Amino acid sequence: MEEAILNRISTHLNAAYACVSAERRVLQHNRLFDRLADKKSTNFIEDLIPELVGLEDILTEIATGRRNAYVLKYIQRQKADKTFYYNFHLVHGASPSCAVIFWAEDVTEQALERQELIQKKNEILLLQQLAASRSSIFSSSILGNSEPIRRLREMVQKISRISSTTVLLQGESGTGKNLVAKVLHYNSAQAHYPFVEINCAAIPESLLEAELFGYEKGAFTNAVTARAGLLEEAHQGTLFLDEIGELPLKLQAKLLSVLESKTFRRLGSNKPKEVDFRLIAATNRNLPDLVRKGEFREDLFYRLNVVTLHLPPLREMGKDVLIIADHFRQVFNLEFKKNIKGFSEEAQKALLQYHWPGNVRELSNCVERAMIFADGPLIKPDELLLQGVSKEETVFPVNFPEKGLNLQELEIKLINAALEKAKGNKTEAARLLGLTRDTLRYRMEKYGLKF
Amino acid sequence: MQEPVLIKKKVCLLGSFNVGKTSLVRRFVYNVFDDLYLSTLGVKVSQKILPAIEKPDGTVVQYQLMIWDIEGQEKFTDYLPGYFTGSAGAVLAVDLTRKNSWTIIPDLMQRFKDINPEAAFVLAANKLDLLPEDHAHLKEIADFAKEINVSHWLTSAKTGHNVEHFFHDLASSF
Numbered sequence: 001m002e003e004a005i006l007n008r009i010s011t012h013l014n015a016a017y018a019c020v021s022a023e024r025r026v027l028q029h030n031r032l033f034d035r036l037a038d039k040k041s042t043n044f045i046e047d048l049i050p051e052l053v054g055l056e057d058i059l060t061e062i063a064t065g066r067r068n069a070y071v072l073k074y075i076q077r078q079k080a081d082k083t084f085y086y087n088f089h090l091v092h093g094a095s096p097s098c099a100v101i102f103w104a105e106d107v108t109e110q111a112l113e114r115q116e117l118i119q120k121k122n123e124i125l126l127l128q129q130l131a132a133s134r135s136s137i138f139s140s141s142i143l144g145n146s147e148p149i150r151r152l153r154e155m156v157q158k159i160s161r162i163s164s165t166t167v168l169l170q171g172e173s174g175t176g177k178n179l180v181a182k183v184l185h186y187n188s189a190q191a192h193y194p195f196v197e198i199n200c201a202a203i204p205e206s207l208l209e210a211e212l213f214g215y216e217k218g219a220f221t222n223a224v225t226a227r228a229g230l231l232e233e234a235h236q237g238t239l240f241l242d243e244i245g246e247l248p249l250k251l252q253a254k255l256l257s258v259l260e261s262k263t264f265r266r267l268g269s270n271k272p273k274e275v276d277f278r279l280i281a282a283t284n285r286n287l288p289d290l291v292r293k294g295e296f297r298e299d300l301f302y303r304l305n306v307v308t309l310h311l312p313p314l315r316e317m318g319k320d321v322l323i324i325a326d327h328f329r330q331v332f333n334l335e336f337k338k339n340i341k342g343f344s345e346e347a348q349k350a351l352l353q354y355h356w357p358g359n360v361r362e363l364s365n366c367v368e369r370a371m372i373f374a375d376g377p378l379i380k381p382d383e384l385l386l387q388g389v390s391k392e393e394t395v396f397p398v399n400f401p402e403k404g405l406n407l408q409e410l411e412i413k414l415i416n417a418a419l420e421k422a423k424g425n426k427t428e429a430a431r432l433l434g435l436t437r438d439t440l441r442y443r444m445e446k447y448g449l450k451f
Numbered sequence: 452m453q454e455p456v457l458i459k460k461k462v463c464l465l466g467s468f469n470v471g472k473t474s475l476v477r478r479f480v481y482n483v484f485d486d487l488y489l490s491t492l493g494v495k496v497s498q499k500i501l502p503a504i505e506k507p508d509g510t511v512v513q514y515q516l517m518i519w520d521i522e523g524q525e526k527f528t529d530y531l532p533g534y535f536t537g538s539a540g541a542v543l544a545v546d547l548t549r550k551n552s553w554t555i556i557p558d559l560m561q562r563f564k565d566i567n568p569e570a571a572f573v574l575a576a577n578k579l580d581l582l583p584e585d586h587a588h589l590k591e592i593a594d595f596a597k598e599i600n601v602s603h604w605l606t607s608a609k610t611g612h613n614v615e616h617f618f619h620d621l622a623s624s625f
């Protein structure tokens with residue numbers, strides 16, 4: 001009777017079932033159970049269904065009625081390269097011939113849907129974790145212990161907290177303006193909002209306007225669909241305008257208007273849109289100079305010049321060069337799957353003596369190149385392939401004599417040396433001394449020098 | 452040596468998603484590796500019989516590990532405790548390159564201990580092949596293992612590095 005009922009239920013549910021004694025022996029089962037069970041010489045349920053190994057105590061509890069049921073969800077089984085999922089149920093059977101009822105319900109369809117969801121969720125989580133770690137990587141990535149870097153780090157920390165402040169980054173090319181902009185963004189309260197960047201020098205004026213402000217369908221010949229601009233994309237986040245000194249005057253006026261009104265219009269639209277973002281601008285040019293020459297709007301300059309951060313060139317960062325070079329070594333070790341342990345002493349000297357006109361970008365390229373060619377555990381000076389001017393060649397060596405020096409005598413000597421090197425050409429001698437020709441002539445007259 | 456006694460032991464792989472739990476099991480049981488990432492749903496049980504060992508009391512035993520490769524336990528779903536019950540030990544798996552995957556380990560370990568107070572643990576710090584020899588995480592994982600008082604193995608399911616070792620290490624503490 002019991003078997004008949006179980007058979008009818010299991011057929012209806014398309015489930016495998018088995019009746020298990022209090023000694024955990026399978027006494028009866030249906031045909032579907034055979035498909036699930038391992039072929040064994042014993043009839044102990046845990047030998048036939050390996051997922052029940054370790055659950056002997058639970059089986060006893062269920063057999064004696066101390067526990068009513070136990071469920072194992074989403075048990076995977078593989079059959080002919082196909083994955084099936086089952087929920088295994090152990091239920092109190094209340095009769096000696098069936099102390100425990102084992103039944104397995106096929107939940108493959110539902111499981112596959114769930115698996116797809118989990119896959120997507122995990123991929124998103126992975127990306128979020130990467131983004132979060134990127135934020136912490138950025139915050140610790142202003143490397144170095146030199147005074148200018150410490151000051152910069154302090155300033156960055158302070159500015160990050162005030163996320164509405166416009167920031168102007170000034171520094172030579174390759175000093176890491178882009179990196180500092182990202183640190184400011186990822187350490188601010190807007191870290192979870194977009195960081196949108198554009199290089200104003202890289203795009204022609206006509207395209208730059210459309211890129212920044214977006215456009216409506218039909219705004220110009222090729223505007224077949226409407227498109228949001230970078231201002232919209234940066235909403236609630238950060239807009240980073242690199243090489244702001246190259247921004248055309250017409251766009252400077254439009255940008256100023258956006259900064260002041262926090263509204264703009266897409267090209268071809270009359271409808272104003274509200275935006276809220278932090279602006280970080282960067283330049284390697286002297287903006288006050290550009291203002292004087294009429295190439296940069298004075299009002300925009302003052303609007304940008306709320307907080308200005310000066311990024312030091314690498315040649316002024318002393319031994320930080322070695323810290324940064326070592327950072328790149330670790331990065332490229334990971335990327336190239338190499339195990340370069342460091343730089344030889346001579347290579348370190350070469351790194352410290354070099355002038356680094358291309359700053360950190362040049363250092364990164366230099367280390368990358370060296371790591372491609374390095375064949376030992378340490379990078380050697382010849383693998384750095386440093387060319388051009390070394391720092392020593394650019395700095396005038398000064399040795400103070402014990403009794404001190406006479407500045408006037410030194411100036412006379414310098415002028416004579418420059419005139420000699422320039423073979424009497426006063427314009428060239430003035431250039432060597434960093435003076436105008438008139439100043440040199442005045443000083444020559446003052447000291448009675450003739451050449 | 453006398454005929455070994457075959458003893459079945461249930462072992463669970465615990466850890467965050469995408470740390471390589473399935474890859475570690477596949478390397479250990481079938482000696483294969485696949486770069487493709489497919490999230491595990493629920494659990495897949497694989498078996499492997501370890502070489503016979505002589506216990507301190509002179510008995511010779513051979514463990515048949517029932518290895519429970521459990522889905523990533525980022526979120527502690529209601530059906531996870533069902534998987535843990537009756538385990539002799541657990542492999543705590545982390546991704547050496549992703550420190551976020553380390554953070555859930557102490558909590559998971561505690562939940563597992565609550566169900567299996569006598570359980571043995573090893574820490575498998577996986578994806579060693581992706582880290583250079585002198586990476587800071589190598590020192591940090593050693594400190595982390597010390598902190599949670601578990602022996603740790605630097606492993607790579609890709610190369611097979613230490614995969615046999617940590618399973619044997621776990622079995623030796625049963």
